Amino acid sequence: MEKIIQTEDLTKYFDDLLAVDHISFDIKSGELFGLLGPNGAGKTTTIKMLTGLAKPSSGRAVVAGIDIRKHPKEAQWMMGVVPDESNLYPELTGFENLNFCAALYGMARQERRRRSRELLKIFDLSDAADRKFGDYSKGMKRKLTIAAGIIHHPPLLFLDEPTTGIDVTSARQIRQLTMELRKGGTTILLTTHYIEEAERLCDRIAFIVKGRIIHIDSVANLLQPMQDVYIMDVVLSDATGGLLPATVQHFPDYHVEMLPGEVMRFTSHQPIIVSPIINFLEEHEAQVLEARRKKPSLEDVFVKLTGVDKDAMLNGTRDKGGRV
């Protein structure tokens, strides 16, 4: 399959700050590729370099066969960009915004109007077509910004944090639309710090932390090493201080750890038998509220490979060791 994006040792410094650190990856045509990492990991800077909004300090980036450093304007014909903040014009209506964005790509008047109406319908915004963008809700703004990004039928779409900060219904609609675009043949580079979103949508994922790509693979391959891992979470009402060491000692075949929310997690490469655990815990006067088997997820893989936990994903690049 043809490669639509190729990067080689792409690096970006802002003065002395290393924002993107020699990253190399390829994206195949038609692929939905995810850049997954915490806030401040370098995802948006990477997109800016690939779209011509930032100049790489060193390294190479080729988009649709065009060297983006040398010919950014030629490459921009091939791409649509949906930035992490909705940046359309608040004084214009939804229809006027789309019509304007189409004009930036030189589309003729009739075609602009037809395409704008078509996208407003697809994105369920026809009723709000004549309302000013500034009066839209966050979810509606996000949807219109995505519509503006694909107004000129680009073969390559950059989606930067498309569901951050919006309501659940709009986020679900945007994920559905993203899947449909991918089915229609559009190559998508999606950045997100939502692990479940990346797992659900992406063909391949790159884990990016502190400007470096830690690992790239398909979702299936990333999960593969975890296929023979069994996890059981036991929710306790109140875990006493001595309970964990006693449990670890009593179940030497399981890896046992305490998670936030009074959750005791058992991990093993053999199936976990529930009843001895419950009996043991109740004998030690712990009240078991719930016990659930859990399938290993991409989150587990991400934490294992990067050392960044889920809370840190949402708050920044602080890892488990507390380093920033």
Place this chain on the structure above:
Amino acid sequence: MKNSTAFWNILLKDIKAYYLKPPNISWGIVFPLAWTGMFFVRSGQGLESIESLLAGVISISILFGTTSMLAVTVTFEKKNASFDRLLLAPLPLEVLMLAKTSGAILFGMMNALVPIAMASFLMDLSGLKWVYILPAILLIAISSTFLGLFVAVSVNEVFEAQTFSNFIRFPMLFLCGLFVPLQDLPVFLQPLSYIFPLTYGVDILHFAIQDQSVLPLSIDFGALIGFCVILFLISLRNIHKRWIL
């Protein structure tokens, strides 16, 4: 063809979103009216002073009308990231910036018409050299707009653009020959007058209205065109340097 479609739509969008807003229309009319009235009363010479004031109020109206708008149409859009949408369009930067500044140029020229319209009720304008006045208005509008662009792309915040503009506008007002003829300025200030584009525009207008000029017209026109080109090129360079990091 594709570039011209984008050009016209950027211009129309700016006119709709910014220039046709009531505060800007009132600014465009009230400001020149206020300047004209102020100079008229201050001169104390009655209707005879209109001819000598006209060049000044035309120039001031254009200067303030154009430079004020760029802080909104460029600096504000950059601040709220909508300017990035334009930078992502497959449009040469020169075409993009010409489209962004054309609205201000037109706005400045419209501002110039206000004192001219007022003067038409008070004096006979048929004897003026319109063949010089119209190109002078155009070149003053373009050079003032590009001066505003230079300021707008040199700062990050709208208030910085307004402040920086005033650092240039007010010295320019006092040194361009509007209030004090160039030859009457202190000797050490005279060279400063010639670093401001408005000096050359005012000189052309003085010639066209009162048949008086300090410099040959060819130098005035050449200098104004030179300022337009230099300010535009510096602004493009600053955009590349500061905004496409």
